[in-house]
Amino acid sequence: xxxxxxxxxGSNCDRDLAVAFRAAGAEVEMVWHKDxxxxxGVDIVGVPGGFSFxxxxxxxxxxxxxxxxxxxxxxxxxxxxVFGVCNGFQVLTETGILPGALLRNAGLKYIxxxxxxxxxxxxxxxxxxxxxGDVVDIPIAHHDGNYFADDSTLDALEGDxxxxxxxxxxxxxxxxxxxxxxxxxxxxxxxxxxxxRAADAGHGGTDGQALFRAVVGQLTSA
Amino acid sequence: xxxxxxxxxxxxxxxxxxxxxxxxxxxxxxxxxxxxxxGKVIELDLADGTxxxxxxxxxxxxxxNTVIESYRVEMG
Numbered sequence: 001x002x003x004x005x006x007x008x009x010g011s012n013c014d015r016d017l018a019v020a021f022r023a024a025g026a027e028v029e030m031v032w033h034k035d036x037x038x039x040x041g042v043d044i045v046g047v048p049g050g051f052s053f054x055x056x057x058x059x060x061x062x063x064x065x066x067x068x069x070x071x072x073x074x075x076x077x078x079x080x081x082v083f084g085v086c087n088g089f090q091v092l093t094e095t096g097i098l099p100g101a102l103l104r105n106a107g108l109k110y111i112x113x114x115x116x117x118x119x120x121x122x123x124x125x126x127x128x129x130x131x132x133g134d135v136v137d138i139p140i141a142h143h144d145g146n147y148f149a150d151d152s153t154l155d156a157l158e159g160d161x162x163x164x165x166x167x168x169x170x171x172x173x174x175x176x177x178x179x180x181x182x183x184x185x186x187x188x189x190x191x192x193x194x195x196x197r198a199a200d201a202g203h204g205g206t207d208g209q210a211l212f213r214a215v216v217g218q219l220t221s222a
Numbered sequence: 223x224x225x226x227x228x229x230x231x232x233x234x235x236x237x238x239x240x241x242x243x244x245x246x247x248x249x250x251x252x253x254x255x256x257x258x259x260x261g262k263v264i265e266l267d268l269a270d271g272t273x274x275x276x277x278x279x280x281x282x283x284x285x286x287n288t289v290i291e292s293y294r295v296e297m298g
Contacts, residue, residue: 058287065284094287101289103231106238148235148290173236 001220005046013049020196024212033066043219044081047088060090082188089190100149106173110143116168125218129210136207138193145192147174230261
């Protein structure tokens, strides 16, 4: 099972994401933002956290228009798996792969702490290692994590069981406490919290491990 | 030739920065500021012959995120 992790100038969670994928059993290849193609045989693309292009213009906006993102979009359009974390989630909304947008935190402050997330669905390759209703502790570290979409989009996300995670105590003003969402085909997950920072005992928590094990396990057996 | 693009959060999208500015103005004693919306202005220095349609395409593709933002183009 092969994962590709995209690296933009300003990414800073790319190696953490690669380590978490490897620990779950994936072979990982890093790809540079100027690359125009993903490596042969990639099953899942990881879009990492960080501050791509210094968050200039809007978080993720410039990254979303980079050459590699065309390839990522092509991969998603063909039914490939994509996992965007934090800045990676912002990039996925900017590309239009996932709906909505991430606004400045309602309290205006950059927030870096571990928060409770309620798993809203176990019906995806990413979340099948959890039970719906489980509460997991996962760190957040963002300034622009306030999820926004219009009511009809939010209703559709909820109606189609596409909200993957909600905050138990909304830290950033996100609409309907949304922390992570799935694409229509449930193969793309974007989330602001960082499961790769809770994937090893040395991190102080391992609640994120099940996500990587589930998706790597499913794609390995597929 | 020049073009100026004004980008604002759409009505109905919470603007916490504008709200913070409104509070700060109140704290400074400026009464009667009922609302503040903060946006951005982007100045473009363009090759002659660039059309307004070209600038609109730039807005749609990169300069604004139309999920949350509206934009207005001023040519010249």
